[in-house]
Amino acid sequence: EAGVVQSPRYKIIEKKQPVAFWCNPISGHNTLYWYRQNLGQGPELLIRYENEEAVDDSQLPKDRFSAERLKGVDSTLKIQPAELGDSAVYLCASSLPSGGAYEQYFGPGTRLTVT
Amino acid sequence: KQEVTQIPAALSVPEGENLVLNCSFTDSAIYNLQWFRQDPGKGLTSLLLIQSSQREQTSGRLNASLDKSSGRSTLYIAASQPGDSATYLCAVIQGGSEKLVFGKGTKLTVNP
Numbered sequence: 186e187a188g189v190v191q192s193p194r195y196k197i198i199e200k201k202q203p204v205a206f207w208c209n210p211i212s213g214h215n216t217l218y219w220y221r222q223n224l225g226q227g228p229e230l231l232i233r234y235e236n237e238e239a240v241d242d243s244q245l246p247k248d249r250f251s252a253e254r255l256k257g258v259d260s261t262l263k264i265q266p267a268e269l270g271d272s273a274v275y276l277c278a279s280s281l282p283s284g285g286a287y288e289q290y291f292g293p294g295t296r297l298t299v300t
Numbered sequence: 301k302q303e304v305t306q307i308p309a310a311l312s313v314p315e316g317e318n319l320v321l322n323c324s325f326t327d328s329a330i331y332n333l334q335w336f337r338q339d340p341g342k343g344l345t346s347l348l349l350i351q352s353s354q355r356e357q358t359s360g361r362l363n364a365s366l367d368k369s370s371g372r373s374t375l376y377i378a379a380s381q382p383g384d385s386a387t388y389l390c391a392v393i394q395g396g397s398e399k400l401v402f403g404k405g406t407k408l409t410v411n412p
Contacts, residue, residue, distance in 0.1 A: 225404065227389055230400065280398075
């Protein structure tokens with residue numbers, strides 16, 4: 186069974202530039218999460234989708250971040266414009282619809298460096 | 301607000317030693333607790349998930365326990381190997397939420 190796929194793995198951009206990250210969850214997993222992990226910290230949730238609906242985006246900085254999950258499968262997270270403080274690893278995870286009962290499976294992440 | 305703490309932040313042991321990693325959380329109203337492993341530059345690998353009604357879970361040389369009332373979990377690694385070297389993260393899901401709240405992790409080094 187294929188795991189969560191993310192691309193690109195690494196991205197270096199200058200501040201004020203836009204950037205986008207892509208995620209393909211495990212087949213059959215209706216719930217998709219985007220987390221951000223700063224150096225030396227645990228991941229923090231940015232947004233959670235149930236199918237194509239964003240059900241928890243309370244931690245997403247909506248002035249510069251946006252996300253979409255068309256057709257309830259793949260998802261894209263965008264930052265525009267990027268700031269130096271956005272340098273982090275962006276992790277995508279997926280799980281069965283659960284109410285929290287099922288394990289979340291993580292992709293390899295995209296390491297973003299903003300210069 | 302749920303806070304998760306992991307002690308120690310770093311641990312170095314000789315190969316073959318048994319060891320315990322600790323995790324504590326401030327709000328005991330959790331739905332489940334999950335232990336992850338993270339290798340440098342990689343994503344998170346799920347090791348064990350303990351439901352709030354369970355006391356422990358085992359997988360191979362790993363055993364995780366949960367004491368919800370005291371807000372504590374431990375990850376026991378038996379007969380450690382150099383390949384166990386990684387950062388171990390503990391995370392909880394609050395009742396009524398599907399958001400994982402993570403600790404900062406314990407960086408484990410197992411020396412040959």
